[in-house]
Amino acid sequence: MATACILNRDQESKMESPDNREQRMGFHKTAGMLLLLSCCGWAGTIAVGNYSFEVPAVSGLLCAGQPGQFGCEYHPGEPGVGWTFIGSSGIASNGGIFNLGESGDGNQAPDGIQAAFLQYDTGNPLSVAGNIAETINGLDASTVYTLSFEAAQRPATNGSDFFGGGLDFYVYWCPAGVNCGVIDFIQFDNLPAGDLTFMAEPTVSFTAGAASGSLQFEAYNPLGGDRTDFIDNVQLNGPNDGVPEPSNALMVLSGIGLIGFGLRRRLVRLICRSAM
Numbered sequence: 405m406a407t408a409c410i411l412n413r414d415q416e417s418k419m420e421s422p423d424n425r426e427q428r429m430g431f432h433k434t435a436g437m438l439l440l441l442s443c444c445g446w447a448g449t450i451a452v453g454n455y456s457f458e459v460p461a462v463s464g465l466l467c468a469g470q471p472g473q474f475g476c477e478y479h480p481g482e483p484g485v486g487w488t489f490i491g492s493s494g495i496a497s498n499g500g501i502f503n504l505g506e507s508g509d510g511n512q513a514p515d516g517i518q519a520a521f522l523q524y525d526t527g528n529p530l531s532v533a534g535n536i537a538e539t540i541n542g543l544d545a546s547t548v549y550t551l552s553f554e555a556a557q558r559p560a561t562n563g564s565d566f567f568g569g570g571l572d573f574y575v576y577w578c579p580a581g582v583n584c585g586v587i588d589f590i591q592f593d594n595l596p597a598g599d600l601t602f603m604a605e606p607t608v609s610f611t612a613g614a615a616s617g618s619l620q621f622e623a624y625n626p627l628g629g630d631r632t633d634f635i636d637n638v639q640l641n642g643p644n645d646g647v648p649e650p651s652n653a654l655m656v657l658s659g660i661g662l663i664g665f666g667l668r669r670r671l672v673r674l675i676c677r678s679a680m
Contacts, residue, residue, distance in 0.1 A: 449639065449641050450542065450642065452486075452619075452639060452640050453485075453538060454485055456513070456519075456636055456637050456638075457516075457518045457519055458516045459482065459485055462480070462494075462496065462497045463497040463500060463517070470501075475497045480495055487520070487537065487538045488537045489520075489534075489535075489536055490535040490537070491524070491531070492531050492534040493520065493521060493534030493623075495518055496520075497517055497518045498513055502521060502558055503559040503561065504518075504634060505517070509559050509600045511557075512602075514636050519556075519634040520536050521534070521632050522571065522622070522632065522635065523571070523630070523631070524571060524625040524630075525625075525629070525630035527629060528630070531630075533624065535620060535621065535622040536620065536635070537618050537619065537621075538618070538619050539619075540640060542616075544615070545612050546611065547611070547612055547642060548609050548610065549610060549643070550640070550641045551607060551609075551610070551638075551639070552640075553635055553639065554602045554604050554605065554637045555573075556600055556633065557571070557595065557599065558631070558632035559600055560597050560598075564629075566628065566630060567629060568597055568631065568632070570592055570593045570595075571625055571631035571632060571633045572592055572626060573590050573622060573624055574588070574589055575587050575590070575621055576618075576620040577613075578620065579612065579614035580613075581618045593626050602634070619638075619640070621635055
């Protein structure tokens with residue numbers, strides 16, 4: 405049989421060639437799928453390079469050229485590091501000279517075996533407040549993003565409260581790398597020196613303000629002395645974490661509607677054929 409029965413808007417039967425019908429069906433399905441695929445405003449996890457500071461591996465490295473002191477690197481710049489390290493800052497490993505992950509301290513790096521460190525020795529004129537920064541790309545300027553990370557104090561060394569933790573730090577967001585503003589402040593100077601467990605800090609939200617920006621952590625030492633904190637597992641998430649943005653809802657519904665319309669016409673065609 406050369407023709408098949410379909411229904412028009414008035415539920416009246418008419419005749420249509422199979423070639424035309426299949427072409428229209430293909431258009432409906434293709435258009436629907438393109439609409440769905442074009443709905444790319446998914447606000448999920450934003451990639452933070454080297455978020456757990458596992459690059460480079462520093463466990464066997466000589467720390468700052470000091471004999472017998474291993475397990476850290478100041479200002480690492482190898483490929484894949486992702487972060488820029490300024491002042492007294494770098495990456496430390498479990499079991500190294502910074503006593504990260506020392507037995508009994510309960511402060512092993514929570515993700516992998518390494519963490520970033522911020523250090524500041526106010527008694528050393530050569531010491532500069534540690535700062536780590538990374539440029540984050542692929543953002544929407546008007547979208548609110550959520551930052552999360554974990555932090556801990558450095559264990560006291562040689563029984564001295566002036567050589568361990570108690571360091572505070574600021575978190576900055578700099579849209580397009582300028583106009584930096586404080587989005588968080590982490591306070592350790594009011595905690596006991598023996599409180600060394602990594603803590604998941606409360607998440608903080610901020611508006612991107614540009615398609616890219618610089619995320620920065622910078623040491624602040626109100627107590628004086630040589631003090632250090634650790635930072636690990638830095639994550640940045642969009643508002644819906646894998647759910648389409650509201651502005652794309654119409655596109656999603658349109659795509660589903662076109663696909664559904666095409667499937668309905670195929671069902672009608674099958675019903676008509678069975679009745680002939």
